[in-house]
Amino acid sequence: MESVLRQIKKMMPRKLFEAISPTYHFVLSFLGALIYWFPSRKITVIGITGTKGKTSTVEVLNAFLEEAGYKTALAGTLRFKVGKENIENKFKMTMPGRFFVQKLLRCAVNSGCQFAIVEMTSQGVLQSRHRFISLDALIFTNLAPEHIEAHGSYEKYLEAKLKIAKSLEKSNKKNKAIISNIDDKEGEKFLNIKVKNKYPYSIKDAEPYSLEKNGLSMTYDSVLMRSHLSGLFNVYNILAASFCASHFNVETSAIKKALKGFKGIRGRVEHIDMGQEFNVIVDYAHTPDSLEKVYEVFQNSKKICVLGNTGGGRDRWKRKEMAKIAELHCSNIILTNEDPYDEDPRAIIDEMARAITIPKYQIIMDRRNAIKEAIKIADTGDTVIITGKGTDPYIMGPNGTKIEWDDATVAREELEKIINENN
Template structure:
């Protein structure tokens, strides 16, 4: 609707009315669904990276304690165990959806709602009337710069989420912030009544491997199937939150050691053990949501000991063009073979997008295959014993977005598994 209005209203008047439009919608939605957040303990999670993983972890830990929990993230929506994938192409859904989701949580007798909260959502007032009890700040690095106009504006949008906590009607408002991130000082400077910090020092000593990590917390040595220092930071955030809400170290250890990982986040693609071809897979295949240069670098660093065949795009047309060559530069430094492909090009020419990514690659170890399935197929075909194939940018995204609003059903994990079966079959039969 807003796009249609924009074509009829002068730009200056449109910019003046836009905040009123967004405020009116969130107010109407909250009235229709009768202020559901007031009936829940609401935990918001914000940051540039790790939000979905942290939401998933907090939800799993609270469920282990026996609580009924609702979670909303880029990955999925869950209400008291009833799950559905997030197919909305939005991290923080539109106002009516989110308020309806919270009303469903209340109706299902949930005690907690854990919600991924974003700067884009804050721009459209989607955070209003969520009445958070706790806000978790993870990190802040450049992202959505073209949308916000500058990194400072991006930070300010994130701080709007913290001010919503400051102004919440809940009695015990708490900010939980990552003190390892230098941007946390801006959040900790706010006059929020209760502030807690967390750091990797809280879980030292720790060891990080490519398929798991171990750490120590409150006398408990914990092994998690998650990997990477970034996931250890997410784990530390989640532990700090649930410990604040009363979970014991023993419950936390039990929950984390049976936690099976997060879809689309360092997700290992293998075949079921019952599949005869499974034994023939002598290389690693990873699907990950990494869509910023910093995230790519952290994923690539984790697999520094193996040859890396990397499939990536620029994570979307029409936005953040500044980061395209930067992502190419990171891939060029870490990857042994690079395949550039389509990744939600929307109304931009996908070939133009990947060429802008390629501009940052200082060596020539790349090829362009616009068809994403074919790109994945080629990467798997290249893989040799001990190699790692890294397919990044989409994670659990359910669609490939094209021009004029077109979208094609998609799953990086499912497509990769299909192509893996074909590749292993071809190798076994000599085809």
């Protein structure tokens, strides 16, 4: 059925499709739910939305629920999971087509999962992918400008996020909950929806906390906890997951134990360790705010920073901003290719380079060579930070072409070469 609708879409004039697009996507979403017989009604579904922190919060919350003995499913940027079965997300999108999420939820129900955790995006909202998912709870992490070209303005981006909150309000589930970051300027708006249980959270809820070289410590429910995760942003992510887990009666002792054993998340401040005497970090940071927060984790270290920016006309405003942040925080900057799509990759990098006012950067278009150079010039105690892709499995080029890619794998390979050369 979905393939038939897609063929009809291809035959339509573009302007006609744009006119009926909302109806088209609504129908697809309804069909997906109908074909799999509205699976979200049979399982506890937790949605997570926001600009940053969704994936980390999904993974931490999943660890808490599993520690409490629950069987879980999840759908997110990093992976899809039903029980112990995992599939890497290679779609280059967080919420794949409407039928995919409904099928995953049906598999979760049939496999006996009690919880499903779903990352929910504003771009998914544009295509009604949030519809017909009956939510029990929603976590709002934060909001910063992103996908502005897709939405038309920041206000419409916020509006799309709030539609997810409204879907929680309309859900026929009982004992619904909203968990919202009130340190974010938009946090109160998410608490305005009509649900029984509202959990505002703030950094104050984690005090006293400490950001350490190889992790953090924080307080939750008057209990001191330790984590291998780094950065203030992860304190927020842990808080969000903790409040949500507590709502579903997970004991604080289980939260503490799970957090202590949680080793980290691929592509999210991921440490690449091959025995070298300097840090190599891979992170998904692709917005100015997230980039700055990653750099701040290593504020006491000399930083060699590898970054680029997505093409295809996407969020062009970010390019100069991210270059300026790199200039502020990094001792050496290497600008490189990321996902040019249909844009000239060199033009993207030149646009970033014009925002750097001092000659401490170089341009190496080949991403592998850029990573190689960063590792080559690193000294003892330095930190090489490779951002923009995280676990993205492809470099996207013109006309839908793609090259298989993994920043962490390439970093390991280049580290191994240099280590072998020096032995």
